[in-house]
Amino acid sequence: MSVIGQEEGIQHGSMRGFRQHNRRKVPVTEACGCLQAKRDEDAAKSAARQAGTAPRAAAQHRWNGSRHSGTSRPEANTAVRADCPTEGCGQEAADRFPKQRGWVRVHVSGSTDPARDFCSGSCATYGIALAELRMDNAA
Numbered sequence: 001m002s003v004i005g006q007e008e009g010i011q012h013g014s015m016r017g018f019r020q021h022n023r024r025k026v027p028v029t030e031a032c033g034c035l036q037a038k039r040d041e042d043a044a045k046s047a048a049r050q051a052g053t054a055p056r057a058a059a060q061h062r063w064n065g066s067r068h069s070g071t072s073r074p075e076a077n078t079a080v081r082a083d084c085p086t087e088g089c090g091q092e093a094a095d096r097f098p099k100q101r102g103w104v105r106v107h108v109s110g111s112t113d114p115a116r117d118f119c120s121g122s123c124a125t126y127g128i129a130l131a132e133l134r135m136d137n138a139a
């Protein structure tokens with residue numbers, strides 16, 4: 001049985017309702033609240049995008065998880081950026097450059113801070129600023 005044109009049962013005022021409109025080809029209207037629900041959803045999504053990390057972080061966690069599984073002791077060189085949820089971001093650079101797309105290796109000449117890998121340009125910028133605070137004055 002086709003649901004096309006059936007308005008009954010649509011959960012108006014929610015994203016679920018909005019999708020039901022589309023599936024049933026029932027026009028979405030301001031009055032039923034579904035347009036507002038769609039706007040709210042879009043606003044939430046763009047807020048998440050501005051916060052940064054959401055979609056990429058999951059894949060990176062998989063990659064890091066396979067490498068670091070089993071290590072529970074706190075590392076001496078833990079992430080310098082406390083608010084970045086990406087595992088390994090800000091850690092002292094290993095021999096191998098991380099294979100993830102978009103990662104940036106940072107080393108400031110004359111800094112006492114070692115080279116570090118960051119998950120994104122914005123994290124790297126933070127790392128550069130930190131390294132510049134740790135210049136080796138004796139050099």
Ligand SMILES: [Zn+2]
Pocket residue numbers: 010011012013017018021028029032033034035
């Ligand atoms: Zn509706």
Ligand SMILES: [Zn+2]
Pocket residue numbers: 081084085086089090118119120123
């Ligand atoms: Zn990061």
